[in-house]
Amino acid sequence: xxxxxxxxxAQINPTVGDLSGNVEKILEFAAEAERRGVDLxxxxxxxxxxxxxxxxxxxxxxxxxxxxALKEVVAYTEGKEITLIVGFVDTEEDLYNAAxxxxxxxxxxxxxKTYLPNYGVFDEERYFKxxxxxxxxxxxxxxxxxxxxxxxxxxxxxxxxxxxxxxxLIVNINASPYHAGKRESRERMLAVRASDGVVVIAYxxxxxxxxxxxxxxYSTIWGGEGRLLARGKGFEEDLVIADLLLEEVFRAxxxxxxxxxxxxxxxxxxxxxxPVIEEFPPPRSPxxxxxxxxxxxxxxxxxxLVLGTKDYVRxxxxxxxxxxxxxxxxxxxxxxxxxxxxxxxxxxxxxxxSRYSSEGSVKDAERLAQNLGIExxxxxxxxxxxxxxxxxxxxxxxxxxxxxxxxIQARIRGNILMALSNKFGWLVLxxxxxxxxxxxxxxxxxxxxxxxxxxxxVPKTLVYELARxxxxxxxxxxxxxxxxxxxxxxxxxxxQKDTDTLPPYExxxxxxxxxxxxxLSLEALVSLGFEEEMVRRVIGMxxxxxxxxxxxxxxxxxxxxxxxxxxxxxxxxxxxx
Numbered sequence: 001x002x003x004x005x006x007x008x009x010a011q012i013n014p015t016v017g018d019l020s021g022n023v024e025k026i027l028e029f030a031a032e033a034e035r036r037g038v039d040l041x042x043x044x045x046x047x048x049x050x051x052x053x054x055x056x057x058x059x060x061x062x063x064x065x066x067x068x069a070l071k072e073v074v075a076y077t078e079g080k081e082i083t084l085i086v087g088f089v090d091t092e093e094d095l096y097n098a099a100x101x102x103x104x105x106x107x108x109x110x111x112x113k114t115y116l117p118n119y120g121v122f123d124e125e126r127y128f129k130x131x132x133x134x135x136x137x138x139x140x141x142x143x144x145x146x147x148x149x150x151x152x153x154x155x156x157x158x159x160x161x162x163x164x165x166x167x168x169l170i171v172n173i174n175a176s177p178y179h180a181g182k183r184e185s186r187e188r189m190l191a192v193r194a195s196d197g198v199v200v201i202a203y204x205x206x207x208x209x210x211x212x213x214x215x216x217x218y219s220t221i222w223g224g225e226g227r228l229l230a231r232g233k234g235f236e237e238d239l240v241i242a243d244l245l246l247e248e249v250f251r252a253x254x255x256x257x258x259x260x261x262x263x264x265x266x267x268x269x270x271x272x273x274x275p276v277i278e279e280f281p282p283p284r285s286p287x288x289x290x291x292x293x294x295x296x297x298x299x300x301x302x303x304x305l306v307l308g309t310k311d312y313v314r315x316x317x318x319x320x321x322x323x324x325x326x327x328x329x330x331x332x333x334x335x336x337x338x339x340x341x342x343x344x345x346x347x348x349x350x351x352x353x354s355r356y357s358s359e360g361s362v363k364d365a366e367r368l369a370q371n372l373g374i375e376x377x378x379x380x381x382x383x384x385x386x387x388x389x390x391x392x393x394x395x396x397x398x399x400x401x402x403x404x405x406x407x408i409q410a411r412i413r414g415n416i417l418m419a420l421s422n423k424f425g426w427l428v429l430x431x432x433x434x435x436x437x438x439x440x441x442x443x444x445x446x447x448x449x450x451x452x453x454x455x456x457x458v459p460k461t462l463v464y465e466l467a468r469x470x471x472x473x474x475x476x477x478x479x480x481x482x483x484x485x486x487x488x489x490x491x492x493x494x495x496q497k498d499t500d501t502l503p504p505y506e507x508x509x510x511x512x513x514x515x516x517x518x519x520l521s522l523e524a525l526v527s528l529g530f531e532e533e534m535v536r537r538v539i540g541m542x543x544x545x546x547x548x549x550x551x552x553x554x555x556x557x558x559x560x561x562x563x564x565x566x567x568x569x570x571x572x573x574x575x576x577x
Contacts, residue, residue, distance in 0.1 A: 003247055003280060005142050005169070006287070008038035009219040009240040011232045013208030015315050016050030019069040023048070026086065027076050029239060034082045038241060039140050039281050042085040042171045044206035045149050046097060049089055051175035051206060057127040063091055070100060078105030083139050083276055085146055087173050094129035099146050099173055101137050101276060109135055109274040113148035114158045121177055121213060121557070121565040134161040134270045141280045142246050143167045143273070149174045152193060152203070163197040164262055165271035168249045170199055175206040178216040178304050179560050183294060187220060187228070195226030198252045198259060200244055207237055209311030212554045212564055214304045218294065224249045230289040235303040242289035298469045301462070301558050302337070305454060308556035310341035312452050313427055322426040324417055324447070325349040325368065325376075327361030328488060331431040332368050332479045333467050334454045338429055344373040348426060351378045352413045354385055356491050360482065367480050381412045388412070406492035410446025418449055427451045430553055435460040437552065437563060438512050439538070440545025441502055448552055456555025457562040459512065460488070460505040503534055511538045517561040521577060547571045
C-alpha cells in the first residue's frame with residue numbers, strides 16, 4: 001500500500017503572554033484538523049508563549065506556566081489519532097526554543113532549535129541555549145524531521161543531518177517576521193532545500209502583529225523535486241492541509257546518487273529514530289491541497305500595515321483610536337489603514353487648524369472623514385497658540401519667529417490628542433513616515449506624541465503608492481485626489497513646503513534606503529551617482545536625529561531594516577565616517 005500522510009499546518013495568531021488564550025486557539029485548530037482527518041498537525045514556533053516573548057523568558061514563573069499550558073495540549077490528545085507539533089519553551093539545565101511532538105496524551109519527543117538568530121530584530125542568544133541533537137520521528141510509517149525557523153536556512157544544518165539519517169519529511173515551524181519581498185526569497189530557499197534533499201518540506205509560519213513585528217503566514221509545503229504543493233493565506237489565520245505521497249520521495253531517491261555519496265561521509269551520532277505512531281493511516285478519499293495565490297507587493301505591504309495596526313490596538317486592550325487629520329497624505333493614509341483595521345466606528349479624526357492652515361487642507365480632512373465614514377472633530381489651536389505667544393513674548397523679545405514657534409503649534413496639537421486619549425481611552429496613532437523619521441523632520445512631544453506609529457517604516461514615496469493603490473481598490477477617491485496632488489507641507493508658517501527643509505522625496509528616499517537600510521558610505525553613495533553635497537546633507541540629518549527616533553512610539557516594520565530593533569545606534573556618538 002502506498003504510504004500517504006495527511007499533513008496540516010495551523011497558521012495561527014497567538015498573543016505573547018496569553019498562555020490560556022493561545023492554548024484555546026491551538027485546541028480549536030486541532031479539533032478542526034482532526035475532523036478533516038489530519039494525521040500530523042504542526043503549529044508555529046513558540047506558539048504556547050507567543051513570539052517573541054523577550055524578557056518574559058527571564059521570569060521563572062512564566063517558564064513554568066508555559067510548561068503547564070503545554071500539558072493542557074498534551075492532555076487533549078489522549079485517545080486521539082492525531083499527532084501535534086507544538087512550539088514551546090523547554091527547560092532542562094537551561095532554556096531551549098523547542099518543539100514538542102505530542103501523541104496519545106504524551107510528549108513523545110522534543111527537538112531543540114540549533115541555530116539561534118541574533119541579528120536584526122532577533123535576540124535569541126540572550127535567552128536560549130542551542131540544541132545539538134537531530135531526532136527523527138516515525139509518524140504513521142513516515143520518518144519525520146522537525147526543525148525550527150532559522151534551522152532551515154542553513155544548507156548544512158540539522159535538516160540535512162535528518163535527511164541523511166533517512167527523514168522523508170521535514171517540518172519547519174516558524175515565527176518569521178515580515179518585510180517587503182521576504183516571501184519570494186523564502187520560497188526560493190525552501191524550494192532549493194526540498195530539491196537538494198529530495199525531501200518534502202513543510203513550512204508553517206505564524207501570522208499576526210506583535211509590537212513592531214508582523215508575521216505574514218504564507219505557510220507552504222514543497223515536494224521532493226522542489227515543487228510547491230500547498231500555500232496558506234497571507235496575513236490571516238489558515239489551516240493548510242495536503243495529502244503527501246511519500247513513495248514519490250523514495251522513488252526519487254532511488255534515481256538520485258547525491259544522497260548516497262553524502263551519506264557515506266555522514267556522522268550519524270546526532271540522529272536518532274523515535275517511534276511515535278507506526279501504523280499507516282487508514283485508506284480514505286484524497287483531498288485537494290490548500291492553495292492561495294500571493295498578493296502583489298503593494299497590497300502585501302498594505303495588508304501588513306492593517307494587520308499590525310489591528311493587532312497592536314486589540315491585543316493592548318484598546319477599542320478606538322484618534323488621529324490628527326491635517327489634510328495631508330500621511331494622516332489620510334493612516335486614517336484609511338485604521339478604518340480598514342478597526343472599522344469606521346472605532347476611528348476618530350481631529351482637524352486642528354491654526355492661522356497657517358489652508359482652507360483646502362481643512363476641507364480635505366473633512367472630505368476624507370466623510371469618505372471613510374469616521375467621526376470628525378474640528379478643534380482650533382489658535383486660542384492656545386495665541387496664549388503661548390503672549391506668554392513667551394517677553395522672553396522671545398528681539399528674536400525672529402522660527403522653529404520654536406512652529407513646534408509650539410505641533411505640541412499644542414499633541415496635547416489635544418493626548419487629552420482626548422486620556423478622557424476617552426482612545427489610542428493616539430501618529431502619522432510620521434520613514435523619510436521624516438530618518439531626517440528628524442518631526443516635533444518631539446508634538447506630531448511624534450502618541451501610542452503607535454503606523455507608517456513609521458514607510459518611505460514618503462511609498463505612502464503615495466499605497467494611497468493610490470487603496471483608491472484603486474475602492475474604485476473611487478477614498479483619499480481625495482487633491483490630497484495626492486498638493487505639495488506636502490507641515491503648514492506651520494506662511495507658504496511652507498517640505499522642500500524648504502528636505503530634498504524632494506523622490507531624491508531623498510533612494511539615498512535614505514542606501515544609507516539607512518544598506519549602510520552605504522558617503523563615497524559609495526556618490527559613486528552611484530548621487531550628488532555629494534546632497535548626500536552629506538542627508539547623512540547629517542539622519543545622524544543628528546537618533547535622539548528623536550529613540551523617543552518615538554513603536555511602529556510597524558515593513559522594510560528590510562527598520563528604525564528601532566533593526567538599527568540600533570548610540571545617541572551620544574561623534575563618529576562621522
